[in-house]
Amino acid sequence: MSDPTLLVLSSLADGDKHGYAMxxxxxxxxxxxxxxxxxxGAITRLEECGWIRPAGAKSRRQPYAITPSGRQHLQQExxxxxxxxxxxLTRMKHA
Amino acid sequence: xxxxARALIRLYPANWRARYGDEFAALLEDSPPTRSGMFDLLKGxxxxxxKIPAFPKLALILSAAGLLAGLGVSFVVTPRYISQAVxxxxxxxxxxxxxxxxxEYFVQLENEILSRTSLSAIIQDPRLDLYRRERVxxxxxxxxxxxxxxxxxxxxxxxxSVNRESLAVQISFGYSDLIKAQQTxxxxxxxxxxxxxxRQRVAAYTKxxxxxxxxxxxxQRIAVLEKRLGIQSPAPGPLDFPAAPVEGTNLDVLxxxxxxxxxxxxxxxxxxxxGFGAGFISALVVAVFRRRLPPIPFPAQTA
Numbered sequence: 001m002s003d004p005t006l007l008v009l010s011s012l013a014d015g016d017k018h019g020y021a022m023x024x025x026x027x028x029x030x031x032x033x034x035x036x037x038x039x040x041g042a043i044t045r046l047e048e049c050g051w052i053r054p055a056g057a058k059s060r061r062q063p064y065a066i067t068p069s070g071r072q073h074l075q076q077e078x079x080x081x082x083x084x085x086x087x088x089l090t091r092m093k094h095a
Numbered sequence: 096x097x098x099x100a101r102a103l104i105r106l107y108p109a110n111w112r113a114r115y116g117d118e119f120a121a122l123l124e125d126s127p128p129t130r131s132g133m134f135d136l137l138k139g140x141x142x143x144x145x146k147i148p149a150f151p152k153l154a155l156i157l158s159a160a161g162l163l164a165g166l167g168v169s170f171v172v173t174p175r176y177i178s179q180a181v182x183x184x185x186x187x188x189x190x191x192x193x194x195x196x197x198x199e200y201f202v203q204l205e206n207e208i209l210s211r212t213s214l215s216a217i218i219q220d221p222r223l224d225l226y227r228r229e230r231v232x233x234x235x236x237x238x239x240x241x242x243x244x245x246x247x248x249x250x251x252x253x254x255x256s257v258n259r260e261s262l263a264v265q266i267s268f269g270y271s272d273l274i275k276a277q278q279t280x281x282x283x284x285x286x287x288x289x290x291x292x293x294r295q296r297v298a299a300y301t302k303x304x305x306x307x308x309x310x311x312x313x314x315q316r317i318a319v320l321e322k323r324l325g326i327q328s329p330a331p332g333p334l335d336f337p338a339a340p341v342e343g344t345n346l347d348v349l350x351x352x353x354x355x356x357x358x359x360x361x362x363x364x365x366x367x368x369x370g371f372g373a374g375f376i377s378a379l380v381v382a383v384f385r386r387r388l389p390p391i392p393f394p395a396q397t398a
Contacts, residue, residue, distance in 0.1 A: 018118070020122050020126055035136070037138055038185020041139045041143070043176055060117050
């Protein structure tokens, strides 16, 4: 549930953000503070996969945007997570 | 930005830095990393280095070389074997009024055994012949001091406690030769036993109001009387004292000195692990300072 790539995709789902903004956003909605190395490791992987891309002109505080394929991947991952959560909760009730 | 963080960024591959370096530095300015953040930076750098196709191979070769070098060094380094034994001092057979403080008694014996004369005799005993090389290079005083402070360990189970009836004492000796280590502990035990016996005898005679001088005087008088009466004196034999049961502290060997099969130093696994780690770090350093890095297919560059 704390996969950094999933957290970054979730953060970018509602709009473009640069590294520091993503870090703060993730801390707000997930309660997880990603380290700088972990965050940029995730950004590198996501960009390699084509799920995010740099938005706007090149700058020191480079914003990133989620791509359509990234959005599709996020939807699939969240659906899987939702299924896991639903199943887990149901089984907890019956236990 | 903190100098440490700046140094850690340099651990990232040059191509990665060319692509993300500026924005990464900006992030670290906005959010200066804590101690755990520094560790995260280092972890990220290693992960990025591992993404370079040539790095895993380089790391594998250097780490394996380091591991083998560590193993090799562990065979060259002088080993250290430790032999241990446990003695027990027991004062239960002594009447309570004459029972002395065992710890104090033990310290007296220990001081005598660790004295210069005693240790010098052990070192120069031809059967042991300890520290032969050291004695060539350094004065005997220094060798004795090293033996006393570094190689011999004598400790009680509960130091400082008083009014006890028994006391366990552990004796250990560390040396490069396993057999000599064992024999030296045995020599120390023998010294403890001899000294304890001597103390018991002295105590016994003192209690009976006799001294060695008294015994000498009596023997002289007997010799004079035998001469006057024309009795042939029997050949002098050892005095059978103490004839009466000896009261005092009994010393028993609970665990005799063991023969240490494995050395405590060098630990081969530690040496191998250190060599492996050094090899991996070397690979990391080589990767960082290598002039020509293979291209990394980061999307921004390929696009």
